[in-house]
Amino acid sequence: MSGLIKSSIARKVVMALSGLFLVVFLTQHFTINITSVLDPETFNAWSHFMGYNPLVQFVLQPVLIAGVIIHFVMGFALEIQNKKARGGSYVKYKGSANAPWVSRNMIYSGLVILAFLALHFYDFWVHEMAYKYIEVSPEDPTRYYHETVEKFAPFWRTIIYIVSFFLLGLHLWHGFASSFQSMGLNNKYTPGIKTFAKIFSVVIPLGFAFIALYHHLNPVTH
Amino acid sequence: MVDGKPNNEQRTTNNYITMKLYLKIWRQKDASSAGKIVDYTLDGVEGDMSFLEMLDILNEELISKGEEPVEFDHDCREGICGTCSLQINGEPHGPDRLVTTCQLHMRKFNDGDTIVIEPFRAKAFPVIKDLIVDRSSFDRIQQAGGYISVNTSGNTVDANAIPINKHAADEAMDAATCIGCGACVAACKNASAMLFTSAKVSQFALLPQGRVEAVERVQNMVRQMDLEGFGNCTNTGACEVECPKGISLTNIARMNREYLSATVKG
Numbered sequence: 007m008s009g010l011i012k013s014s015i016a017r018k019v020v021m022a023l024s025g026l027f028l029v030v031f032l033t034q035h036f037t038i039n040i041t042s043v044l045d046p047e048t049f050n051a052w053s054h055f056m057g058y059n060p061l062v063q064f065v066l067q068p069v070l071i072a073g074v075i076i077h078f079v080m081g082f083a084l085e086i087q088n089k090k091a092r093g094g095s096y097v098k099y100k101g102s103a104n105a106p107w108v109s110r111n112m113i114y115s116g117l118v119i120l121a122f123l124a125l126h127f128y129d130f131w132v133h134e135m136a137y138k139y140i141e142v143s144p145e146d147p148t149r150y151y152h153e154t155v156e157k158f159a160p161f162w163r164t165i166i167y168i169v170s171f172f173l174l175g176l177h178l179w180h181g182f183a184s185s186f187q188s189m190g191l192n193n194k195y196t197p198g199i200k201t202f203a204k205i206f207s208v209v210i211p212l213g214f215a216f217i218a219l220y221h222h223l224n225p226v227t228h
Numbered sequence: 229m230v231d232g233k234p235n236n237e238q239r240t241t242n243n244y245i246t247m248k249l250y251l252k253i254w255r256q257k258d259a260s261s262a263g264k265i266v267d268y269t270l271d272g273v274e275g276d277m278s279f280l281e282m283l284d285i286l287n288e289e290l291i292s293k294g295e296e297p298v299e300f301d302h303d304c305r306e307g308i309c310g311t312c313s314l315q316i317n318g319e320p321h322g323p324d325r326l327v328t329t330c331q332l333h334m335r336k337f338n339d340g341d342t343i344v345i346e347p348f349r350a351k352a353f354p355v356i357k358d359l360i361v362d363r364s365s366f367d368r369i370q371q372a373g374g375y376i377s378v379n380t381s382g383n384t385v386d387a388n389a390i391p392i393n394k395h396a397a398d399e400a401m402d403a404a405t406c407i408g409c410g411a412c413v414a415a416c417k418n419a420s421a422m423l424f425t426s427a428k429v430s431q432f433a434l435l436p437q438g439r440v441e442a443v444e445r446v447q448n449m450v451r452q453m454d455l456e457g458f459g460n461c462t463n464t465g466a467c468e469v470e471c472p473k474g475i476s477l478t479n480i481a482r483m484n485r486e487y488l489s490a491t492v493k494g
Contacts, residue, residue: 013450014422014460015487084460088418093351097254097265098344101417102316104469110417114461161378190485192478213281 017084022185024077029182029206031070039217046151053150057134069192073131078120108180115177122170129157133163151226158221167218171211247273247339253298254346256355259362263355265344275335279322280305280312282315282334283345299358307331307472310407313344313414314359320411320470328409329474348414352421352456365456366408366424372452373445374428376437389439396434403430405473412467414477418459423467424455426483427475433486443493446486 011017038056042049056062101110108115135154137143158164182203186196248271256263270286277285280302287297303311312329316322321331337343345359353361378384406427413421429446432438438445461480468477 012454014420014454014458015450015484016491017460018484019488067489084462088420088459091351091419091457092347092349092417093354093419094263095253096315096318096319097346099417101257101466102324103319104415104466105417105464109462109464136244180463187463187477187481188461188484188486190483191479192481219441 010056017080018188020076020080021084023189024073024080025181025185028072028077029178029185031073032210035214040213041219042151042154043217050148050150053154054147056144057138057150058145074123078116081113081116106180108176109184112177112180115173118170118173119177122166122173125163125166129163130154138219155221155224155226158218159225161222164218164222168215171215171218174214175211178211179204182207231479245275245336246271247275247334247341249273249282249337249342249426250342251358252342252344254359255298256347257357259354259356263358272305273334275333277334278305278330279314279316279332279334280330299360301360302330305330310409313348313363313409313411314413315348315414317344317460318344319412321409321472325469326472326474328407329432331472331481348410349412350410350419350458352419353410353413361410363408363410366410366421368398368456369421369425369449369452370408370428373441376430376432376441378432378437389434392435400431400434403427403475403479406431406471406475407473409472412474413458415466415470416461417466418462420461420467421453421456421458422480422483423462423471423475423477424428425449426479429483429486430479433482442486443490446483448491450483450487 011020027141038049038052041052091216183196186192186199191199248269251268251270252329253267253268255266257388265346268286268310270282270289273282273285280300283300294466301311301313303309305312307328308331310328312321314321314329316329316332321329322336324332324336329394335433345354347355347359348363350361351470352365353363356362404427408424410424412423416423429449432445463477464481465477468475
């Protein structure tokens with residue numbers, strides 16, 4: 007197995023699999039979040055389930071965190087290795103002539119997403135962990151909707167979230183379809199996969215941005 | 229004529245209309261010396277000249293002035309040997325598509341253009357002198373597994389005696405058209421050699437003769453590719469666009485499949 011992870015192809019596959027896992031997570035995250043716009047009670051019910059179900063808390067949550075860490079640590083490692091592989095730099099390098107901007111700048115869109123994750127964890131995850139495991143506050147299945155909407159009251163946070171979702175969209179635009187190529191899938195289904203991946207990379211980030219903006223514009227009235 | 233200057237078509241049909249070019253060329257004495265860009269002005273360049281013929285003219289001028297000519301790789305000048313290279317205005321083999329530098333014509337440039345000419349850049353392609361790089365890393369990848377073991381002691385079986393699916397034969401031939409020039413590495417932002425290696429893996433993987441050693445081949449060639457210090461593929465597709473032979477990214481996907489399958493098998 008150690009030989010497997012050392013090889014360039016195995017590393018590509020690790021990036022692809024962890025990326026696809028995060029795509030699945032994004033889909034699930036979006037499905038729950040959109041209920042905060044459609045039906046606050048459903049949002050509360052789902053959030054409470056996710057927050058207190060042992061399987062989600064103690065199995066899926068650590069797996070998700072591991073997936074994120076693997077994806078960005080491997081991404082950084084590969085970026086460093088790739089930079090070294092160039093040797094001396096070109097006086098003139100016309101990257102735009104042969105590859106789209108998004109594919110050449112995955113590290114930058116990735117870094118923005120990583121910075122966003124730090125804020126997002128601080129906003130929601132740290133608060134949740136403190137509420138449940140440090141303060142040991144009582145279960146309250148009705149608190150999630152209000153807490154979420156209140157987070158988007160500051161304009162600056164809403165803007166940071168929306169900009170981050172835009173970068174997430176760019177990252178997915180290249181990364182989602184690219185993961186299939188990395189795993190060796192390039193056949194008659196590839197055009198369909200690429201189309202689906204591009205629609206996904208527009209719809210999901212746009213949906214997340216819509217939710218953030220919607221809650222900013224529709225604050226909870228007590 | 230546009231603004232008193234001949235257009236590309238006139239430059240092609242009327243050789244007497246010439247261009248004045250401003251060349252910025254990487255000069256490096258040897259592998260251990262630091263290189264730098266040196267400016268040259270070249271007049272009288274015709275549209276029908278190939279890029280290498282343009283450099284020949286420059287070198288004749290340099291020699292007549294007692295200066296050291298610009299060293300560059302070339303051999304067949306027919307676009308089939310893979311010897312010529314050059315990063316021209318930021319692109320391997322220049323701005324044209326599906327051609328090598330020797331088949332790039334000066335009609336693709338305009339009078340008064342500045343052209344930056346550099347060697348292919350990769351840690352695994354160290355500069356030997358000026359524009360010449362050492363691409364023997366490709367040879368070592370090929371030697372690691374880019375062959376089939378056939379007894380040639382006099383009883384060699386005719387390869388055509390084995391029926392082969394037409395589609396597979398065509399795909400194998402397409403992969404085999406890779407001339408190993410290194411443009412894929414030069415174009416890739418990661419200096420990855422996966423298009424080259426995958427073409428060499430694919431040309432055998434698709435044929436029954438190549439299946440016998442398929443597991444060892446892909447493992448050994450990928451291991452050698454990594455050892456040489458090439459970067460990792462991030463699927464930007466730059467290699468496919470710049471490849472003078474149009475080698476497809478589907479070959480990289482095939483190599484990935486072959487490698488994963490070989491890892492599972494053994």
